[in-house]
Structures are given as structure tokens and as C-alpha cells.
Amino acid sequence: MLTFRNVSKTYADGTRALAGITLSVAPGEILALVGGSGCGKTTLLRLAAGLDTASGGAIHLDGEALDRPHPGVGLVFQEPRLLPWLTVAQNVGFGLAGHGAPERRARVAHALDRVGLAEHADRWPRDLSGGQQQRAAIARAFVAQPKVLLLDEPFSALDAVTRQDLHGHLLGLWAETRPTIVLVTHDVGEAAVLADRAVVLRPKPGRIHAIFDIATPRPDDPEANAAATRQLRAALGASLRENA
Amino acid sequence: MASGLAGAAEADTRDAPASGSGPIVRGDSAARALLALVLPLCLAIGWELAVRAGLAQGRLVPPPSRVLATLAALAASGELRVHVEATLLRVASGFALGASLGIVLGAVTGTLPLARHLLDPAFQALRAVPSLAWVPLFILWLGILETPKVVLIAVGVFFPVYVGVSGAIASVDRKLVEVGRIFRLSKPALARRILLPAILPATIVALRTGLGLGFLFVVAAELMGASEGLGYLLVDGQQFGKPEQILAAILAFAILGKAADTVLVVLTRPLLRWQDVARDIL
Known part of the structure; x- marks a missing residue:
């Protein structure tokens, strides 16, 4: 509550x-x-x-x-605020530093799949459209559950x-x-x-x-x-x- | 100033499809390299021909063939290597000292307000002193051997790096820092995962400026008295009336300076691939 x-x-x-x-x-x-x-x-x-x-x-x-x-408590900002030096997958996994690599990979892959960005996992944020960037930002917030x-x-x-x-x-x-x-x-x-x-x-x-x-x-x-x-x-x- | 070299190389891979339609200055890098050579080559060949034809003596301004011959002779005798090594060692030690101090102190004043208020005004005041003004003092304090030379170069390198790093930290986007706060990064993690990558582009520009100044100050340091080094070749050439040796040393400086900058750019390029910058379309 x-x-x-x-x-x-x-x-x-x-x-x-x-x-x-x-x-x-x-x-x-x-x-x-x-x-x-x-x-x-x-x-x-x-x-x-x-x-x-x-x-x-x-x-x-x-x-x-x-x-x-x-x-x-997670927060999705008005702008995507992806870190430009991380790939899309690294951005989505940003809040999972405390987890082991295999679990991190699995959760990121699942979240990317959920928001339809699986094939963009290794691209830079600059290569995504505004909507794709915001999807990645939402995935980043959800992935930390x-x-x-x-x-x-x-x-x-x-x-x-x-x-x-x-x-x-x-x-x-x-x-x-x-x-x-x-x-x-x-x-x-x-x-x-x-x-x-x-x-x-x-x-x-x-x-x-x-x-x-x-x-x-x-x-x-x-x-x-x-x-x-x-x-x-x-x-x-x-x-x-x-x-x- | 960060754009030149990186831009040229990036364009090879990324702008390739556009090269056919663009104007020639934006075209493929081979054409651009040729364009860049037109003016210096014309001047060199023109002067060479003028001297060969007897239109000029070329004693004070030796033709390119004589400069290259001098450089080749210096290289063959092993002298050139001694001088280049001496100069490079001085630049490298001065750059390492000045750049690391600049990065550390820039980071400290950029992140800690107390340190900023305490140190920054003094550094800014010192920065206003032309670095060459320290030369007499360094000679008095440190003698005339290697130490004052390295210190002078370090002073020259320190300020652009310090200003670049502390300025870059001060202008890190608050919005990205908030992303770190939301994910509850500790102070060290915030520094490593957000601040460090965010200031990297500006830091590399500052390092390149610093390296350029390192080469500027190594000449000053070697002019003030050295028994080896490219600067020594300059002084020696002046005292014994050998303009071709002076020009050979200048040529060596140009090549070394450009090579050092290229090494820095190539080494750091993988760190900056993520940048979304205009250099490829300008």
C-alpha cells in the first residue's frame, strides 16, 4: 500500500x-x-x-x-534518459548490478522481448526512435521488479x-x-x-x-x-x- | 579541435554511401588527403625547381631535397633517434605528470564544493601566469638538467586538463545523475557509472590540448639548454648556420606531434563510439 x-x-x-x-x-x-x-x-x-x-x-x-x-520504487521520466554510452541492453540492465550476470542477462532479454526491442539490444540509444527509447526506459524500470x-x-x-x-x-x-x-x-x-x-x-x-x-x-x-x-x-x- | 582526425577516419566507414553524391571536400578520404597535400607539395616542388634552376640560392631557405637529405643523414648516423627519444621521453614524463595531476585535481574540485572554493581560485590565478615566466624560477630551484624541463612541460599540460575535467564535471547532466539516484547508486558507483563516462569526451579533448601544449613546451624547455633533443637540434642549427638542420628538426616535430595526437585519438576512439555528434554530417 x-x-x-x-x-x-x-x-x-x-x-x-x-x-x-x-x-x-x-x-x-x-x-x-x-x-x-x-x-x-x-x-x-x-x-x-x-x-x-x-x-x-x-x-x-x-x-x-x-x-x-x-x-x-521505480521511476520512468518524461524523457527516456537512457545513458548514451551504454547499449540498449546495458541500459535496461542498469539497475540490476547486484544480480549475477546470467540472471541479469535473462531478465534483460525477457524485458527487451516484452517491449519489442530484442533485435536492438546491442545498438546505441542514439540509433533508436523516440518511442523505442521510451520503451527501453520503461523496460529499465520494470526489470528491477x-x-x-x-x-x-x-x-x-x-x-x-x-x-x-x-x-x-x-x-x-x-x-x-x-x-x-x-x-x-x-x-x-x-x-x-x-x-x-x-x-x-x-x-x-x-x-x-x-x-x-x-x-x-x-x-x-x-x-x-x-x-x-x-x-x-x-x-x-x-x-x-x-x-x- | 577534436573533430579533424576522428572525423576523417569515421567517415571511411559511416559516410561511405554518401560520398558519391556529396561535394568533393566531403568525399572519400583518399580524395581529401590528396587535396590536403596540394598546397604544401606545390610550394615544395616549386621551391625545389627554383633552386635547381638557379633562380634562388637556397642557402637560408634550403630546398626540400636538402632538408630531407639532412634528416636522412641524421637518421642514418643514429643521431636522430637519440634526439627523438630524448624529446619524446620529456614530453611523455611531463604529460604523464601534468595530465594525471590535472585529472585528479580537476575531479576533486569538480565534485567537492569545499575543495572547489579552496583550490580553484588559486589555480585560476596561476593559470593566468604565462607558463614560460616560470622558467627562470625552475632553473634556480631545479637546476638545468631534466627536472625543470619535465616540470615546465607538466605545468603546460596541467592547466588545460584541469580546466577541462573540472568544467566537464560541473556540466554533467542532472537528469542522468537522477537516473543513478533512482537506482540508488553509491557515491563511488555514481562516479564510475555516470560521471566518468559523461566527462570522457571533454576529458579526451582536454588531454589532446594538453598533449599539444606538451610539444610546445618541450621546445621551450630544450631551447633553455639541452645537449640532446629536437630542440637542441634547433639551437645547434642556429648557432652553426645550418637552416636545413632547423627545418629537419621542425619537420620531425610536426611528424611526432601529429603521430602522438593520432595515437591518443586511436586509443580513445573505442571509448567514444556511442557519441551522437555532428562531426559526420558537417
């Missing part, structure tokens, strides 16, 4: 990015954090990842405080077709170990397709505006998704207008 208890974040310059975020995410749940820019989505994710520290409140994973990077996987708008720079393709890869990997996923997105449709629940945030300071259960079965059902998308879009629009 991933829990946020009254989490707030105020930056050194006085900007209040988050205030009073209280939220629980069940094991294996896919939760989408939706909201316009500047509503603290990325900040909340960075706090959970342990890259930044909260100004108030606490984040716990199964009772353990997340105030620094935790082995059970985290209990919680945080995704910070990982598909926002991709075209619609590639994005849909990556949704499939993400759900495929998720189905294997069923980690908790917290997905930050500004794309309401994406939240409807992928998530079990969507949390709509509102800005200045970032706080929870509404929480929606998304009852769409996966793999996706276009009509149910469309309904969920409409509902979310309305809520998002309302939260943005209230703050205008």
Missing part, C-alpha cells in the same frame, strides 16, 4: 507546489494523476521517488517512509499511434508482476484507458480536486473508455475553470 498523508511541498522561493495531499494507492492499482500544468503532478511523483523531500506530511510504502530513493512504478508523463512527447503502442507494452509488462502504478498525465484519454482510478489535481497550490473510479475493463473497451474520458474531461475542465 502506497500512502500519501497530508503531503505538502513549498520550494525555497516560497512557491507552494503541493498542499494537503492525502491519498492511498492499493497494491497492483493503476492510478492516474491528471491536471493542467503547474498543479504539482511531477512534484508529487518526485517526492514519492525520493528525489525531493516533502516540506510536510509523509509518504509511506507498506509502512516504510519514502524520503529517499527506495529499492521498491519494483513494487511501485511511477511514470511521469512518459508518453507526452510521442505521436498518437506510438503512444497507443506503448500503452499496450506498459499494460503487458504490468500484467506480469502487477506493480502499483502511479501515472502522471495531462491526457485525459490516456488516464481513461490505463487507470483504475484518476485523481484530478488543481493548481496553486496543487491539491486534490476529485477522484474518479474508472470502471473500464482492460483490455480497453472503446465505449466505456469514451464515457470515462468525457467524465474526466468535464471534471478537469471544471477544476481548471475554478482556478482561472
